[in-house]
Amino acid sequence: xxxxxxxxxxxxxxxxxxxxxxxxxGDPHPDLTVKLLHAMVANGADMIELxxxxxxxxxxxxxxxxxxxxxxxxxxxxxxVLEMVREFRQQDNVTPIILMGYANPVEAxxxxxFSDRAQVAGVDGVLTVDYPPEECKEFTAxxxxxxxxxxxxLSPTTEPARVEVIVNQASGFVYYVxxxxxxxxxxxxxxxxxQKVAEIRTLTDLPVGVGFGVRDAAxxxxxxxxxxxxxxxxxxxxxxxxxxDQNLVDNVAALMKELRIAVDAA
Amino acid sequence: MQLYDMPDDRGHFGPYGGIFVAExxxxxxxxxxxxxxxxxxxxxxxxxxxxxxxYFVGRPSPIYYAKRWSERVxxxxxxxxxxxxxxxxxxKVNNTVGQALLAKRMGKPRVIAETGAGxxxxxxxxxxxxxxxxCVVYMGSEDVKRxxxxxxxxxxxxxxxxxxxxxxKTLKDALNEAMRDWVTNISNTFYIIGTVAGPxxxxxxxxxxxxxxxxxxxxxxxxMIGRQPDAVVACVxxxxxxxxxxxxxxxxxxxxxxxxxxxxxxxxxxxxxxPLTANSSVGVLHGNRTYLMQDEDGQIIETHSISAGxxxxxxxxxxxxxxxxxxxxxxxxxxxxxxxxxxxxxxTEGIIPALESSHALAYAEKMAATMxxxxxxxxxxxxxxxxxxxxxxxxxxxxx
Numbered sequence: 001x002x003x004x005x006x007x008x009x010x011x012x013x014x015x016x017x018x019x020x021x022x023x024x025x026g027d028p029h030p031d032l033t034v035k036l037l038h039a040m041v042a043n044g045a046d047m048i049e050l051x052x053x054x055x056x057x058x059x060x061x062x063x064x065x066x067x068x069x070x071x072x073x074x075x076x077x078x079x080x081v082l083e084m085v086r087e088f089r090q091q092d093n094v095t096p097i098i099l100m101g102y103a104n105p106v107e108a109x110x111x112x113x114f115s116d117r118a119q120v121a122g123v124d125g126v127l128t129v130d131y132p133p134e135e136c137k138e139f140t141a142x143x144x145x146x147x148x149x150x151x152x153x154l155s156p157t158t159e160p161a162r163v164e165v166i167v168n169q170a171s172g173f174v175y176y177v178x179x180x181x182x183x184x185x186x187x188x189x190x191x192x193x194x195q196k197v198a199e200i201r202t203l204t205d206l207p208v209g210v211g212f213g214v215r216d217a218a219x220x221x222x223x224x225x226x227x228x229x230x231x232x233x234x235x236x237x238x239x240x241x242x243x244x245d246q247n248l249v250d251n252v253a254a255l256m257k258e259l260r261i262a263v264d265a266a
Numbered sequence: 267m268q269l270y271d272m273p274d275d276r277g278h279f280g281p282y283g284g285i286f287v288a289e290x291x292x293x294x295x296x297x298x299x300x301x302x303x304x305x306x307x308x309x310x311x312x313x314x315x316x317x318x319x320x321y322f323v324g325r326p327s328p329i330y331y332a333k334r335w336s337e338r339v340x341x342x343x344x345x346x347x348x349x350x351x352x353x354x355x356x357x358k359v360n361n362t363v364g365q366a367l368l369a370k371r372m373g374k375p376r377v378i379a380e381t382g383a384g385x386x387x388x389x390x391x392x393x394x395x396x397x398x399x400x401c402v403v404y405m406g407s408e409d410v411k412r413x414x415x416x417x418x419x420x421x422x423x424x425x426x427x428x429x430x431x432x433x434x435k436t437l438k439d440a441l442n443e444a445m446r447d448w449v450t451n452i453s454n455t456f457y458i459i460g461t462v463a464g465p466x467x468x469x470x471x472x473x474x475x476x477x478x479x480x481x482x483x484x485x486x487x488x489x490m491i492g493r494q495p496d497a498v499v500a501c502v503x504x505x506x507x508x509x510x511x512x513x514x515x516x517x518x519x520x521x522x523x524x525x526x527x528x529x530x531x532x533x534x535x536x537x538x539x540x541p542l543t544a545n546s547s548v549g550v551l552h553g554n555r556t557y558l559m560q561d562e563d564g565q566i567i568e569t570h571s572i573s574a575g576x577x578x579x580x581x582x583x584x585x586x587x588x589x590x591x592x593x594x595x596x597x598x599x600x601x602x603x604x605x606x607x608x609x610x611x612x613x614t615e616g617i618i619p620a621l622e623s624s625h626a627l628a629y630a631e632k633m634a635a636t637m638x639x640x641x642x643x644x645x646x647x648x649x650x651x652x653x654x655x656x657x658x659x660x661x662x663x664x665x666x
Contacts, residue, residue: 077563108564157293
């Protein structure tokens with residue numbers, strides 16, 4: 001059984017929702033990433049989304065774009081990210097790691113070679129932002145054959161018929177993008193999110209994660225009441241951006257603690 | 267020969283093209299695909315498009331026999347399809363007229379565009395002004411500095427120009443930013459992409475709107491020389507002017523189709539924008555699969571060309587397909603070769619060509635010299651060079 005399913009099952013038994021922070025691998029420096037991953041787990045993260053830096057992050061807002069740029073200064077590519085996961089696994093064999101990134105680095109490595117290496121490194125899920133299900137059937141099969149869950153986005157504009165197509169190809173969980181726009185945009189409408197997530201639940205038994213607009217403790221609590229997982233991206237990356245090498249780990253840990261309390265308050 | 271019938275219904279040209287976008291854009295592209303399917307054969311829509319091309323753009327553009335230049339080069343006779351004579355000075359406007367008519371029918375009051383050199387931005391701002399649409403143009407901040415006259419033109423036409431500070435601050439980053447705007451403002455916004463790239467249906471739709479170039483050329487060549495040319499030559503950045511003139515010729519087996527990319531400082535230096543000629547690897551960028559200039563990690567690398575309009579790391583997926591299927595040939599011309607052809611055409615024919623088009627001219631020159639005077643080359647002179655005079659003067663150490 002995949003670590004993602006195990007984690008969701010355990011949380012369900014405890015009556016808790018999953019807290020899923022996102023950081024970009026290599027931001028602000030590749031030597032700090034694994035340390036940050038452990039610190040997030042120690043302070044309340046149930047799973048981690050680890051961003052793979054890309055030169056042209058079309059679906060991301062300015063905060064995560066800058067994180068990619070900082071990581072790329074150190075030439076952090078997909079191979080280096082997989083090494084980080086392997087290093088993380090030496091001390092943590094429980095917490096699921098989901099790689100989130102764009103198609104081109106995967107294509108450059110080769111879909112099969114990437115799938116093999118991700119399995120060896122200990123990756124649990126892969127979310128490729130610009131691979132809609134129709135364009136990645138073979139890739140999905142390669143991942144699932146290796147016990148890796150393909151994670152797909154659902155958006156406010158995804159029609160029910162299409163939700164069905166997507167959930168049939170997905171495993172692990174599905175990720176509902178809670179607003180129209182790029183990562184970190186404003187004005188998340190909780191009522192609309194609740195309605196859409198309810199609709200998604202009629203079409204799948206997979207857990208539903210919600211993200212793309214969770215900015216503070218209040219929205220985290222509100223979203224946790226609706227979804228099975230709360231994904232916090234730009235707010236985490238902002239904490240990284242606003243820290244220096246001395247207070248980085250402490251700041252990220254403090255934010256995790258705050259979000260953990262908020263999610264558990266739902 | 268089997269009739270050419272590309273792309274498939276999800277925009278694939280063989281292994282290239284497709285729809286590689288985040289889920290947040292899928293419905294918007296589906297809406298566009300459905301609307302375009304409805305209107306692409308609609309007599310009323312096509313009549314309005316033809317009317318605007320004739321009375322607003324000034325079509326048909328003539329074909330001109332460059333007699334003095336041909337004689338100077340020696341060899342084949344060279345004819346020029348004069349897209350430089352269009353309103354706004356380049357082929358770009360054909361496509362913006364078509365997409366703006368579609369935007370109007372879809373009830374979208376706001377259009378956005380990306381631009382590199384500013385030609386597509388100016389063409390979009392122009393049609394937006396004429397049709398009363400709000401217009402926002404994204405332009406890399408480096409390009410804003412290099413293309414100040416076009417930035418001012420767009421402002422005169424009532425458009426808002428947004429300088430893009432992310433990434434390499436050039437065309438590809440402007441495209442990223444326009445996509446981000448679109449995904450945020452999907453309900454009221456139409457994204458007018460300027461080239462035969464992007465997710466389906468853009469490569470097909472832009473090709474269809476530009477195909478007027480080749481359709482006219484076939485008729486004009488028949489009238490002028492009683493047959494079709496031996497070769498059609500066009501420059502390729504994203505590749506819209508080339509697709510526009512190639513497409514109606516694809517089933518004409520005896521006509522060679524030659525796309526000319528920017529070799530920049532030379533293919534061997536790595537400082538170029540010629541993914542097809544350099545046999546770059548295949549990848550996914552800006553919504554489609556195609557040949558891309560990238561490093562071993564799959565990061566898109568910075569390109570170089572003297573011509574901002576060719577300075578793009580990818581290429582339209584249909585060109586990738588035409589290369590693999592060998593229906594078209596792709597070659598590259600350096601900055602220096604393009605500059606020499608630029609000056610040569612200015613002095614012998616009294617035509618100042620765009621630096622982009624100068625790449626096609628330079629290759630035609632090379633090719634003509636190996637051919638005989640009973641053979642004919644048709645070059646798509648995609649734009650005029652007035653926009654480039656600062657760049658050219660700068661190369662001679664002159665500040666205007």
